Amino acid sequence: MTNSATTCSLVIEREMLHPPEKIWRALTQGPLIAEWLLTNDFQPVVGHRFQFRATPVQNWNGIIDSEVLMVEPHTRLSYGWTSMGLETVVTWTLTPTAGGTLLRMEQSGFPSEEGRNYKGAKYGWTNFIGKLENVVGGLQ
Amino acid sequence: MPSVTDKVFKALADPTRRAIFEHLSRDGEQTVHALTYRAGVSQPAVSKHLTVLKRAKLVGHRREGRETHYNAQPQSLAPLVDWMTQYGAFWRERFDQLESLLQRMDK
Numbered sequence: 318m319t320n321s322a323t324t325c326s327l328v329i330e331r332e333m334l335h336p337p338e339k340i341w342r343a344l345t346q347g348p349l350i351a352e353w354l355l356t357n358d359f360q361p362v363v364g365h366r367f368q369f370r371a372t373p374v375q376n377w378n379g380i381i382d383s384e385v386l387m388v389e390p391h392t393r394l395s396y397g398w399t400s401m402g403l404e405t406v407v408t409w410t411l412t413p414t415a416g417g418t419l420l421r422m423e424q425s426g427f428p429s430e431e432g433r434n435y436k437g438a439k440y441g442w443t444n445f446i447g448k449l450e451n452v453v454g455g456l457q
Numbered sequence: 458m459p460s461v462t463d464k465v466f467k468a469l470a471d472p473t474r475r476a477i478f479e480h481l482s483r484d485g486e487q488t489v490h491a492l493t494y495r496a497g498v499s500q501p502a503v504s505k506h507l508t509v510l511k512r513a514k515l516v517g518h519r520r521e522g523r524e525t526h527y528n529a530q531p532q533s534l535a536p537l538v539d540w541m542t543q544y545g546a547f548w549r550e551r552f553d554q555l556e557s558l559l560q561r562m563d564k
Contacts, residue, residue: 327541329545329549333555333556340559343559349562353551353555353557353558354554401463402463402466402467402470403540422552427537427540
């Protein structure tokens with residue numbers, strides 16, 4: 318997790334033993350995307366608006382609204398990721414390595430946790446967790 | 458009815474509201490006048506934003522004489538923090554699925 322003044326990001330990196338060109342296909346061809354991420358009507362065209370769809374669950378319609386923001390073949394891909402009123406951006410970066418590709422995913426735009434100060438008690442957290450499990454259950 | 462999570466996300470999706478919330482988190486309790494001075498928008502606009510933040514339970518208030526003092530309730534960020542944790546798990550699982558797709562692509 319990285320932080321800036323007003324937002325924070327989630328970053329996941331993994332080296333994969335496959336060339337960038339091949340990973341790029343899996344990231345940008347709709348039917349391939351559907352195999353590992355979500356059903357979609359993605360097109361690798363900047364400005365293209367599309368949706369990712371998961372199975373709807375209680376309190377969540379399963380829809381992620383998106384718009385393609387950046388397409389640099391075999392190098393970088395970025396799209397919006399808006400769901401439940403939370404607007405984030407997902408950016409994929411592919412860096413060739415000796416054995417394959419370092420794949421980096423950054424989901425940015427989560428409102429900042431600045432000023433968060435959990436003193437002692439757990440407050441009423443458990444109430445939220447049940448709901449979140451429903452939501453995330455639908456994502457998976 | 459929107460869920461608590463929904464309200465928190467919507468409340469923080471607006472940059473002015475985010476700034477108000479951060480200001481209250483950083484500098485402690487404030488009156489609407491002090492908040493207006495900092496926010497760069499009109500007092501009715503600030504009041505409206507405070508209403509949204511209060512509904513999401515991100516902001517609480519306390520009356521003292523004629524003045525209302527607003528304060529941040531950072532524990533209400535919990536759904537968001539959990540959401541990020543869950544997204545972390547979500548993406549790791551998707552990375553696994555991507556890797557297994559890549560294995561299959563050449564076969």
